[in-house]
Amino acid sequence: MTDTFKMDEAQPRLLDETRQGVIGTPMDRPEGKLKVSGRAPYAAEIALDGMVHGVLVRATITRGQITAIDETSIHDTPGLLGVFHGEHFVRNPAQGMAAESPEQPGTRIDYHGQPIALVVAKTFEAARDGAHKLKISYKPDDSVDVDPQTASNVVSKDDDAVIIGDVDSAMARADASVDLQFTTPGQVAAAMEPHAAIAQWQGDQLLLHGSLQMLRFNKRELADAVGIDPENVRILSPYIGGGFGSKLGIGAEAVSAALASRALGCPVRVVMARQTVFDAVLRRTETSQRVRFAATKEGKLTAIAHDDTVSNLSDEGFAEPVSTASQFLYGAENMHFLQKVAQIHRTPAGSVRAPGEAVGMLAFEAGLDELAEKLDICPVQLRLNNLPERHPATDQAFSARALAQALREGAQQFGWSERQPTASRREGDWYIGMGMASAARSNMLVPSAARVTLEADRIVVETDMTDIGTGSYAILGQIAAEMLGLPTEKVVVRLGDTDLPGASGSGGSFGASSAGSAVYLAAKKLREELAHSLGCAAEELTLQDGMARGANHEKSFAELLPNPIMAEGAIEGGKTADEYFSAGFGAHFCEVAVHAWTGETRVRRMLGVFGMGRVLNEKTARSQAVGGMIWGVGAALTEELSHDPRTGHIVSRDLANYHVPAHADIPRQMDVVFLEERDDQANPMQTKGIGELGISGAGAAVVNAIHNACGVRIYDFPATPDKVIAGLEALGR
Amino acid sequence: MKTELKVNGQLHTLDHDPRMTLLDALRDDLHLTGTKKGCDHGQCGACTVLLDGRRINACLTLAAMHDGCEITTIEGLGEPENLSALQTAFVSKDGYQCGYCTPGQIMSATGMMDEVRAGDPSHVSTDLSGDVPFDDAEIAERMSGNLCRCSAYPFIREAIAMAAEVKK
Numbered sequence: 001m002t003d004t005f006k007m008d009e010a011q012p013r014l015l016d017e018t019r020q021g022v023i024g025t026p027m028d029r030p031e032g033k034l035k036v037s038g039r040a041p042y043a044a045e046i047a048l049d050g051m052v053h054g055v056l057v058r059a060t061i062t063r064g065q066i067t068a069i070d071e072t073s074i075h076d077t078p079g080l081l082g083v084f085h086g087e088h089f090v091r092n093p094a095q096g097m098a099a100e101s102p103e104q105p106g107t108r109i110d111y112h113g114q115p116i117a118l119v120v121a122k123t124f125e126a127a128r129d130g131a132h133k134l135k136i137s138y139k140p141d142d143s144v145d146v147d148p149q150t151a152s153n154v155v156s157k158d159d160d161a162v163i164i165g166d167v168d169s170a171m172a173r174a175d176a177s178v179d180l181q182f183t184t185p186g187q188v189a190a191a192m193e194p195h196a197a198i199a200q201w202q203g204d205q206l207l208l209h210g211s212l213q214m215l216r217f218n219k220r221e222l223a224d225a226v227g228i229d230p231e232n233v234r235i236l237s238p239y240i241g242g243g244f245g246s247k248l249g250i251g252a253e254a255v256s257a258a259l260a261s262r263a264l265g266c267p268v269r270v271v272m273a274r275q276t277v278f279d280a281v282l283r284r285t286e287t288s289q290r291v292r293f294a295a296t297k298e299g300k301l302t303a304i305a306h307d308d309t310v311s312n313l314s315d316e317g318f319a320e321p322v323s324t325a326s327q328f329l330y331g332a333e334n335m336h337f338l339q340k341v342a343q344i345h346r347t348p349a350g351s352v353r354a355p356g357e358a359v360g361m362l363a364f365e366a367g368l369d370e371l372a373e374k375l376d377i378c379p380v381q382l383r384l385n386n387l388p389e390r391h392p393a394t395d396q397a398f399s400a401r402a403l404a405q406a407l408r409e410g411a412q413q414f415g416w417s418e419r420q421p422t423a424s425r426r427e428g429d430w431y432i433g434m435g436m437a438s439a440a441r442s443n444m445l446v447p448s449a450a451r452v453t454l455e456a457d458r459i460v461v462e463t464d465m466t467d468i469g470t471g472s473y474a475i476l477g478q479i480a481a482e483m484l485g486l487p488t489e490k491v492v493v494r495l496g497d498t499d500l501p502g503a504s505g506s507g508g509s510f511g512a513s514s515a516g517s518a519v520y521l522a523a524k525k526l527r528e529e530l531a532h533s534l535g536c537a538a539e540e541l542t543l544q545d546g547m548a549r550g551a552n553h554e555k556s557f558a559e560l561l562p563n564p565i566m567a568e569g570a571i572e573g574g575k576t577a578d579e580y581f582s583a584g585f586g587a588h589f590c591e592v593a594v595h596a597w598t599g600e601t602r603v604r605r606m607l608g609v610f611g612m613g614r615v616l617n618e619k620t621a622r623s624q625a626v627g628g629m630i631w632g633v634g635a636a637l638t639e640e641l642s643h644d645p646r647t648g649h650i651v652s653r654d655l656a657n658y659h660v661p662a663h664a665d666i667p668r669q670m671d672v673v674f675l676e677e678r679d680d681q682a683n684p685m686q687t688k689g690i691g692e693l694g695i696s697g698a699g700a701a702v703v704n705a706i707h708n709a710c711g712v713r714i715y716d717f718p719a720t721p722d723k724v725i726a727g728l729e730a731l732g733r
Numbered sequence: 734m735k736t737e738l739k740v741n742g743q744l745h746t747l748d749h750d751p752r753m754t755l756l757d758a759l760r761d762d763l764h765l766t767g768t769k770k771g772c773d774h775g776q777c778g779a780c781t782v783l784l785d786g787r788r789i790n791a792c793l794t795l796a797a798m799h800d801g802c803e804i805t806t807i808e809g810l811g812e813p814e815n816l817s818a819l820q821t822a823f824v825s826k827d828g829y830q831c832g833y834c835t836p837g838q839i840m841s842a843t844g845m846m847d848e849v850r851a852g853d854p855s856h857v858s859t860d861l862s863g864d865v866p867f868d869d870a871e872i873a874e875r876m877s878g879n880l881c882r883c884s885a886y887p888f889i890r891e892a893i894a895m896a897a898e899v900k901k
Contacts, residue, residue, distance in 0.1 A: 028824050028825060028827070029824070029827070031832075032823075032824040032829075033813040033814070033816060033820075033824060034813055034832075035829055035832030035835050036807075036811075036816060036820040036821075036823045036824055036829070036832075036835055036836075036839060037767065037807060037808070037810070037811055037812055037813050037816060037820060038765070038766070038767015038768065038806065038807035038808050038836045039767065039808075039812075039813055040832055041766065042766075042769075042833065044766075044770075045760070045766035047764050123750050123753075124753075124757060124761070125750040125752040125753055125757075126750070129752075189882075190882050191831070191833075191882055192769070192771045192777065192779055192831065192833040192834045192880065192881070192882050192883075193769070193771065193831070193833040194770070194771065194772075239831075239832065240831060241769070241771075241831045241832070241833030241834075242830075242831040242833060242882050242883055243831075244882070271770070273773060274771070274772040274773060274774065274776075274777075468831055469829075469830030469831030469832065469883045470830070471830075619827045620827065620830075622827070623827045623830055623883070623885060623888060624830070626884065626885075626887060626888070627830060627883050627884040627885065628884075629884075630884035630886065631884060654772060654774060654776060655771075655772050655774075655776035655777050655880060656774070656776045660880055660882055661884060661886070662877040662878075662880060662886075663872070663873040663874075663876040663877045663879070663886050663889070663890065664873045664874050664877040666873070666884070666886045666887065667887075668869045668873075668887050668890055668891075669887075670886075670887045
């Protein structure tokens with residue numbers, strides 16, 4: 001094992017001193033040519049001799065017991081190889097970083113759509129036919145809660161509550177206050193690649209080609225689910241067709257493929273149908289949120305309260321942390337954050353891009369907009385008035401925090417001063433308006449390791465880190481190239497293999513910083529070795545284009561390195577995370593047009609200004625930021641899981657009924673500005689995550705713009721035309 | 734049953750289940766996995782290919798319906814070291830992230846550019862006859878059958894506009 005660096009204190013800004021000049025540059029993705037030519041192989045696309053096909057079968061009751069799975073009902077299916085179910089079958093994917101099997105309920109059904117069996121046949125068509133026809137008998141349990149509004153078991157998380165001062169009396173005394181109730185519907189990740197796995201066994205060794213985000217954890221989850229030693233599991237996941245949290249943990253496709261492959265002695269492929277992805281992959285919870293603000297007439301907040309109710313199955317530990325950002329964005333003497341969890345039998349809930357902020361900030365930032373209107377204060381100014389000195393709930397100092405700068409620069413660049421009074425700007429049948437919101441997403445460092453090998457004209461970077469579209473291949477190569485002084489095209493980055501050193505995986509916006517720091521540290525060791533060989537101190541060493549210089553010495557790598565040198569780097573969080581609170585901050589600005597007669601909202605342009613530490617690749621970071629902002633548009637305007645009120649099953653279970661944004665929903669002008677920033681407390685590279693900052697607050701800017709355009713406030717997301725029309729009618733417009 | 738398909742200029746005889754979609758035939762029988770399966774229901778566009786020069790969703794049609802037809806897939810458009818103008822533009826504009834919808838976006842854009850050249854109007858065209866402007870509104874409208882959950886839309890459209898300039 002390698003020594004692990006603990007982030008106990010701020011480190012020198014070495015990446016500002018190195019000479020290669022590639023860090024932060026908008027380099028094209030090195031795997032891009034494979035992706036655009038259709039040559040990048042995703043999980044389901046590995047061609048194996050003798051591979052057969054499995055299709056998952058879902059429960060058609062909400063709660064109860066399976067009494068029989070009648071395999072004879074499909075015995076005449078041509079090429080049928082078997083029906084698999086039983087004690088190892090998993091109910092739902094593992095939650096992120098579980099590192100153990102998700103629930104294995106045996107014959108118990110906990111939600112409508114739960115995967116309960118796998119039909120395997122020689123062809124996909126036969127397996128699909130068999131899965132549709134398989135006869136299953138149930139003993140349903142009639143007492144079942146499927147609606148969080150009427151659930152009989154609602155757990156109040158009093159131990160996690162943050163209560164400072166007395167919000168109620170501050171509200172009573174305030175010059176102005178708002179007390180608002182919001183609801184957001186369930187949402188899904190809807191990654192374009194459906195969850196897929198190919199399992200094959202060699203003796204007691206399981207090889208899984210999977211589509212998974214966090215391999216170090218997934219390996220243990222799969223081993224535990226199947227009942228074998230983790231050392232006997234290898235997972236390959238070099239290309240992943242989107243994750244957004246939906247592939248954090250091992251799920252039914254991987255476990256069932258492994259079980260069937262072991263029994264049949266041949267490779268088995270299981271790909272979830274799109275509808276199964278909706279039914280059986282963790283969704284984002286629906287929420288109901290109460291947002292309260294109290295303020296003096298000068299616009300100083302005296303109370304901030306954000307209480308919420310989310311849902312999940314009773315034995316799933318995850319609860320969407322709705323008020324995370326609300327607890328540190330602004331300060332007030334009185335604060336109240338309390339969460340309740342309704343225990344219901346819907347598809348269980350888990351992490352979807354920016355769990356917490358993504359839906360919490362919709363309500364929180366819209367509520368603040370309403371307070372600004374009441375106070376007749378500019379919403380940008382109201383935010384600037386109330387930035388806290390320290391984290392109000394934990395009393396930690398902030399590390400780099402660019403919120404004020406983002407608000408000011410964003411307002412200036414967007415042309416915020418041209419914003420007109422509510423419902424006063426019209427172009428034909430369209431009301432035009434501007435809205436804004438803050439952005440915030442807490443930043444983390446997760447234990448990670450990586451191995452870097454330096455040859456005379458080549459660098460090899462190896463870690464089990466994944467690239468889910470985030471740009472890991474690009475940025476890890478850039479870090480190594482910058483640190484070791486070779487052009488980026490001389491770097492080979494190998495990812496997505498559990499045989500490589502274990503990284504954080506992709507999740508929670510921590511991947512680039514965590515896995516990147518491990519690569520940085522490994523490369524730093526190699527720099528020390530090069531300095532020693534050259535005969536200079538590490539601080540004197542400069543590396544550029546394969547030349548090492550220092551203390552009046554100069555040698556090429558070819559001279560210095562008769563043999564390749566290799567080092568492992570490993571990092572984990574330390575004291576800086578106790579003393580400082582690190583988060584990405586920013587501001588969203590949005591201009592919309594709202595149709596006076598149809599209630600349709602069109603986003604005309606958006607601007608996001610973000611401070612997220614050092615930017616590792618300006619191009620991939622921008623794509624992440626814009627992607628997040630577009631998710632915000634989806635949450636604000638179109639995305640909504642609908643549930644059957646009798647069974648709780650998801651009605652909008654495909655991409656024609658669950659409306660992710662399409663080209664025509666999104667304007668060309670989606671601008672992003674990255675502020676120059678270094679977060680010295682975050683990690684040795686001074687970076688922070690960007691994958692989720694873009695979504696956090698974005699949807700609130702959209703609905704705040706709707707209000708400015710036409711005067712309608714949306715409390716029940718998304719802001720579909722029917723709700724906007726009802727709002728216009730209520731206003732007499 | 735047997736079906737003959739000419740894919741990327743090469744003739745293939747498939748012996749397949751009559752229920753097999755064109756998409757599964759391409760992916761599983763011919764191992765042309767660049768054509769992606771995102772929904773299998775014609776809702777996402779990841780499986781877009783050219784059938785006798787026109788773009789279609791390969792998941793919504795059976796292989797058996799296309800005996801003797803010419804299919805172009807992403808593999809036929811360019812190779813990693815010999816990319817089409819559109820493929821090159823996607824790389825330089827970062828018109829993708831995870832890459833899974835990308836072949837469908839590129840095939841769809843390839844077909845779409847021919848439709849614009851032919852003067853086919855769309856929902857947003859102001860004039861049903863005559864030249865169609867190749868502007869962002871037209872591109873956005875015509876590409877809306879291709880979902881991208883990473884939401885690279887602005888960059889995809891920049892890439893298409895860039896490739897259209899090259900073609901001129």
